[in-house]
Amino acid sequence: MLIIENGRLIDPAQNLDGIFDISVDHGKIIQVKPRERDGAGKAAGRRNLSKDLTIFDASGMLVIPGLIDMHTHLRDPGHEYKETIKTGCQAAAAGGFTSIACMANTNPVNDNQSVTEYILRKARHEGCVNVFPVGAITRGLNGETLTEMGELKGAGVIAFSDDGKSVKNSELMRRAMEYAKSFNLPLIAHCEDPDLVNNGVMNEGYVSTCLGLKGIPHTAEEVMVARDVMLSELTGCPLHIAHVSTAGSVWTIRDAKSRGAKVTSETAPHYFTLTDELVRGFDTNAKVNPPLRTGEDVNAIKEGLKDGTIDMIATDHAPHSLLEKDVEFDYAAFGIVGLETAFPLSLMLYTEGILSLPQLIAKFTVNPARAFNLRKGSLQIGMDADITILDLEKTWTVDVSCFKSKGRNSPFHGWNMQGKVVATLVGGKMIL
Amino acid sequence: MKQTGYKVIMDREDIDRILTRIAHEIVERNRDCEELYLIGIRKRGVTLAQRISEKIKGIKGGEIPIGALDITLYRDDLSEIDAQPVIKKTEIPFSVKGKKIILIDDVLYTGRTIRAALDGIIDLGRPQFIQLAILLDRGHRELPIRADYIGKNIPTSRKELVEVKLMEDDGTEEVILIEEGIDGP
Amino acid sequence: MGLKSKDLLTIEELTVEEISLVLDTADSMKEISTRDIKKVPTLRGKTVINLFYEPSTRTRTSFEIAGKRLSADVVNISTSTSSVVKGETLKDTGKNLQAMNPDLVVIRHPAPGAPKILADNLSSSIINAGDGAHEHPTQALLDIFTIRERKGHLDRLEVAIIGDIRHSRVARSNIYALSKTGAKVRVFGPHTMIPPFIERMGVTVCATLEEAIKDVDVIMMLRIQLERQGDFLFPTLREYSRFFGLDLEKLKMARPDVMIMHPGPINRGVELSPEIADSPYTLILDQVTNGVAVRMALLYLLIGK
Numbered sequence: 001m002l003i004i005e006n007g008r009l010i011d012p013a014q015n016l017d018g019i020f021d022i023s024v025d026h027g028k029i030i031q032v033k034p035r036e037r038d039g040a041g042k043a044a045g046r047r048n049l050s051k052d053l054t055i056f057d058a059s060g061m062l063v064i065p066g067l068i069d070m071h072t073h074l075r076d077p078g079h080e081y082k083e084t085i086k087t088g089c090q091a092a093a094a095g096g097f098t099s100i101a102c103m104a105n106t107n108p109v110n111d112n113q114s115v116t117e118y119i120l121r122k123a124r125h126e127g128c129v130n131v132f133p134v135g136a137i138t139r140g141l142n143g144e145t146l147t148e149m150g151e152l153k154g155a156g157v158i159a160f161s162d163d164g165k166s167v168k169n170s171e172l173m174r175r176a177m178e179y180a181k182s183f184n185l186p187l188i189a190h191c192e193d194p195d196l197v198n199n200g201v202m203n204e205g206y207v208s209t210c211l212g213l214k215g216i217p218h219t220a221e222e223v224m225v226a227r228d229v230m231l232s233e234l235t236g237c238p239l240h241i242a243h244v245s246t247a248g249s250v251w252t253i254r255d256a257k258s259r260g261a262k263v264t265s266e267t268a269p270h271y272f273t274l275t276d277e278l279v280r281g282f283d284t285n286a287k288v289n290p291p292l293r294t295g296e297d298v299n300a301i302k303e304g305l306k307d308g309t310i311d312m313i314a315t316d317h318a319p320h321s322l323l324e325k326d327v328e329f330d331y332a333a334f335g336i337v338g339l340e341t342a343f344p345l346s347l348m349l350y351t352e353g354i355l356s357l358p359q360l361i362a363k364f365t366v367n368p369a370r371a372f373n374l375r376k377g378s379l380q381i382g383m384d385a386d387i388t389i390l391d392l393e394k395t396w397t398v399d400v401s402c403f404k405s406k407g408r409n410s411p412f413h414g415w416n417m418q419g420k421v422v423a424t425l426v427g428g429k430m431i432l
Numbered sequence: 433m434k435q436t437g438y439k440v441i442m443d444r445e446d447i448d449r450i451l452t453r454i455a456h457e458i459v460e461r462n463r464d465c466e467e468l469y470l471i472g473i474r475k476r477g478v479t480l481a482q483r484i485s486e487k488i489k490g491i492k493g494g495e496i497p498i499g500a501l502d503i504t505l506y507r508d509d510l511s512e513i514d515a516q517p518v519i520k521k522t523e524i525p526f527s528v529k530g531k532k533i534i535l536i537d538d539v540l541y542t543g544r545t546i547r548a549a550l551d552g553i554i555d556l557g558r559p560q561f562i563q564l565a566i567l568l569d570r571g572h573r574e575l576p577i578r579a580d581y582i583g584k585n586i587p588t589s590r591k592e593l594v595e596v597k598l599m600e601d602d603g604t605e606e607v608i609l610i611e612e613g614i615d616g617p
Numbered sequence: 618m619g620l621k622s623k624d625l626l627t628i629e630e631l632t633v634e635e636i637s638l639v640l641d642t643a644d645s646m647k648e649i650s651t652r653d654i655k656k657v658p659t660l661r662g663k664t665v666i667n668l669f670y671e672p673s674t675r676t677r678t679s680f681e682i683a684g685k686r687l688s689a690d691v692v693n694i695s696t697s698t699s700s701v702v703k704g705e706t707l708k709d710t711g712k713n714l715q716a717m718n719p720d721l722v723v724i725r726h727p728a729p730g731a732p733k734i735l736a737d738n739l740s741s742s743i744i745n746a747g748d749g750a751h752e753h754p755t756q757a758l759l760d761i762f763t764i765r766e767r768k769g770h771l772d773r774l775e776v777a778i779i780g781d782i783r784h785s786r787v788a789r790s791n792i793y794a795l796s797k798t799g800a801k802v803r804v805f806g807p808h809t810m811i812p813p814f815i816e817r818m819g820v821t822v823c824a825t826l827e828e829a830i831k832d833v834d835v836i837m838m839l840r841i842q843l844e845r846q847g848d849f850l851f852p853t854l855r856e857y858s859r860f861f862g863l864d865l866e867k868l869k870m871a872r873p874d875v876m877i878m879h880p881g882p883i884n885r886g887v888e889l890s891p892e893i894a895d896s897p898y899t900l901i902l903d904q905v906t907n908g909v910a911v912r913m914a915l916l917y918l919l920i921g922k
Binding site: 198204205206208209210211212213215281282326327328329330331 | 629706707708726727728729730731733734748749750751752784786789812813814815817818848
Binding site for chain 2: 644646654917922
């Protein structure tokens with residue numbers, strides 16, 4: 001039995017923000033009680049329920065439901081040299097995440113029951129956080145034939161996505177949405193028109209003009225966002241737009257939502273903290289898909305987060321080894337690791353006054369839980385004790401060599417951060 | 433800007449007298465002046481060559497052609513010096529092949545500049561001969577080089593600096609000897 | 618005096634003073650190529666490696682001759698026959714070369730930023746002989762040297778660059794070089810080949826050929842690559858040469874004393890009609906001659922010490 005006392009609890013799902021004591025037993029939340037001020041040191045209302053009792057004094061710290069990342073690449077099976085389920089989970093815990101959704105673009109692709117079961121089994125054995133597999137929309141990500149969504153759901157996937165690729169064939173995407181609706185699971189769309197992308201390696205703009213690198217116009221993302229939200233409206237299938245990066249995507253989604261479309265969306269921290277200027281100097285840690293955009297896009301993303309157009313923040317954690325990144329910019333793989341830096345980076349939205357703390361925390365907790373029907377993201381009695389404890393005042397410097405992830409491909413190396421995860425509990429067990 | 437620590441070892445009249453003498457010596461040794469060519473080592477050697485050419489013209493008549501040689505690309509000490517020297521052009525408007533060349537420079541010291549100049553000229557062709565005329569020999573040769581026409585012999589110590597100033601290049605006319613470490617004018 | 622960096626990777630990073638130094642030094646070097654014995658001993662014992670990942674005759678030969686005229690030992694590596702075919706990364710190739718102690722490596726590579734990888738990992742000096750569509754600094758230097766030689770100065774000149782600006786490293790380097798030295802640059806080409814926001818580099822984008830070449834001092838024609846047809850950038854060579862190529866008729870819209878330049882090799886009849894290519898308007902052969910002098914100057918300035 002564990003009691004976390006004296007911490008500032010913010011649980012947006014329950015509208016709580018105050019000093020609370022949280023009691024945990026057998027992996028579940030059993031009590032959440034506001035702390036009554038009653039004099040020096042003595043906890044009001046603490047009862048000794050059993051001899052096996054640990055007290056965690058969270059004075060001055062922030063206690064929140066364990067963070068949920070709806071977009072991680074665990075690379076396992078197939079590319080274990082980049083990351084494994086074990087190391088990916090450790091990275092998640094280090095970043096305060098207690099639940100992660102892993103994308104299907106592994107090798108083999110998660111387009112059938114065996115791969116889903118492999119992932120869940122491995123996660124049970126060596127993963128220290130909750131792993132929720134996302135199944136592929138098309139077999140082998142071929143963009144041509146649907147996967148057996150019923151079987152995949154039975155095996156344990158929580159959504160379908162061809163992330164890494166878009167589904168180019170519009171008729172297929174329509175039917176995929178309709179079919180997924182039969183099984184009540186949402187689709188996560190990776191929106192890009194591959195023909196407009198045309199082998200581009202960075203955002204098409206002034207910087208790409210100066211550098212002579214092939215550019216990806218923002219419109220490549222926006223045409224697919226528009227297509228997919230309209231197909232969602234046509235079919236009534238809930239749609240989640242992954243890694244929104246442009247101003248045009250934000251207002252397209254805002255527009256669709258205003259018409260009542262069942263659309264949610266996410267962005268990643270690099271889309272509100274970095275711009276394509278970072279590509280000058282050809283650092284491959286600035287190569288990501290969707291690419292880093294312009295200052296105007298960054299502002300639009302922040303606006304979208306503020307007004308709720310963008311419901312969630314997800315990391316798109318994409319580990320790569322030196323093999324893929326220590327090469328010429330044109331040949332480098334796209335991707336940035338994010339689990340261990342996402343929350344401190346997102347705290348900048350709070351310090352900049354764009355989001356309140358509860359609004360920020362909601363992006364990582366209640367919003368993803370609701371959209372994907374997960375019984376997570378809140379500390380209600382009876383729910384799993386997935387808890388993250390942070391010290392908001394602590395400053396630290398990002399050092400990629402200390403990452404728990406195998407991936408070192410982060411553009412934030414050397415950044416000074418404020419806010420550090422102090423403890424991560426999954427099912428009542430302290431992981432970090 | 434101290435007055436002490438350096439001394440003027442040649443003034444305007446000294447220089448002029450010396451150049452006149454050298455011009456006479458050159459004429460005397462080379463009866464057949466039609467085939468004489470002067471090559472000055474940049475940059476003050478070129479000025480001296482122009483003056484000597486004028487003086488020879490005053491003595492004997494006839495134009496003596498002048499060339500300017502930049503020896504930067506032939507130096508053997510490029511790796512030793514700190515600042516990379518700026519190259520100026522080599523402009524020799526005649527072929528050196530078969531010609532009688534008088535090589536002219538201001539100060540003869542270690543001999544390395546002259547060695548580089550000899551390489552530079554011979555890369556352009558095979559002269560009949562090369563004679564060397566210098567304004568001032570300060571000793572301390574490091575290579576077996578000697579001048580045919582010497583303005584003045586002035587023993588110096590290695591710690592001293594010799595500076596030649598000519599009107600066309602420097603705005604004044606004098607040769608000064610400076611103890612190292614003291615500012616000159 | 619000397620160049621600040623051990624490498625020459627971009628014109629963007631050069632100061633105006635450094636550009637002047639290169640041009641003045643090239644001026645002195647030019648004379649050596651007119652002698653009977655075209656050699657000076659300055660870089661004797663220095664090793665220069667030409668590492669060309671893209672085929673090139675003129676640039677590579679130009680660097681080779683430049684090195685040899687300065688008495689350097691020049692080695693050519695062309696990657697079709699080398700370890701690269703066996704899958705060796707650029708960084709590994711670079712480190713292996715470094716182990717043989719070259720003084721300078723000249724690299725041409727299809728990926729922008731590749732020379733920087735060598736510069737960061739090798740202690741040798743690196744010269745960028747063209748990295749993808751990014752920069753080709755020695756071309757721009759020889760181009761402005763040629764213009765300066767003819768016109769006596771660079772500032773206040775008007776220069777038009779015409780062709781596939783989007784994919785041209787020659788255009789980018791020249792835009793930087795001309796802007797830094799005070800010239801004004803106009804660009805023209807099919808709209809598909811004008812990259813976005815290029816006006817922010819300080820150039821004027823022209824809407825017609827007439828607007829581009831009227832009253833201009835120099836016209837730089839860029840080579841059109843036939844592969845770009847497949848990228849939907851222009852329909853046919855016929856159309857391209859009709860609307861974006863130069864011939865004597867169109868040249869009447871320019872001043873009679875206009876100078877025409879081209880980095881080579883020319884697509885006769887496409888960018889330039891054969892009459893122009895062979896006319897006295899063009900400085901194309903001067904560019905080639907000056908290319909050797911400029912490259913000699915750069916080799917001297919980078920490793921001549």
